[in-house]
Amino acid sequence: MAELTPAASPQFLREAEVRRGIELLYFGYGSMIKGADARLEEVGLGRAHHRALYFIARRPGMPVSDLLRLLNITKQSLSRVLGELQAKGLVSQEVGKRDRRQRLLRLTPEGTAMEAMLFDKLRERMVAAYTQAGQQAVTGFWAVLLGLIPPLDRPMIQELQATLR
Secondary structure (H helix, E strand, O other): OOOOOOOOOOOOOOHHHHHHHHHHHHHHHHHHHHHHHHHHHHOOOOHHHHHHHHHHHHOOOEEHHHHHHHHOOOHHHHHHHHHHHHHOOOEEEEEOOOOOOOEEEEEOHHHHHHHHHHHHHHHHHHHHHHHHHOHHHHHHHHHHHHHHOOHHHHHHHHHHHHOOO
């Protein structure tokens, strides 16, 4: 693997090096998600469904408006995704207790099992990559990814991180 991961050159902002990083992101993501994609396809779901399941699992009781903001998709697309997840018995909606206009999302027991299985597929790949790279490289990787997120969206990440503590 050494030939694939040399140290970045001092000219790491050159087009060739930036393109290399973009290509590694594309290929890495595609490889990581492949196992989950196969399981999703078996049950007639796609990546948008997976992302919704993932974030609802992270924040049970999340308002639909928050999920819309996290996924950064149209209301129409989210409505389709949630409708399909509900039809498959993976997600439930309840009316907000303080604001009856809110629709709060939760995974059903079946949804929890599905999300956990999908997460296990992702975790296997991430743990292997993290182990190979080491703590310092993981910290650098996180810094690069955080740098890709617009500053206005970073509070969403902080909210999700707070749920892990």
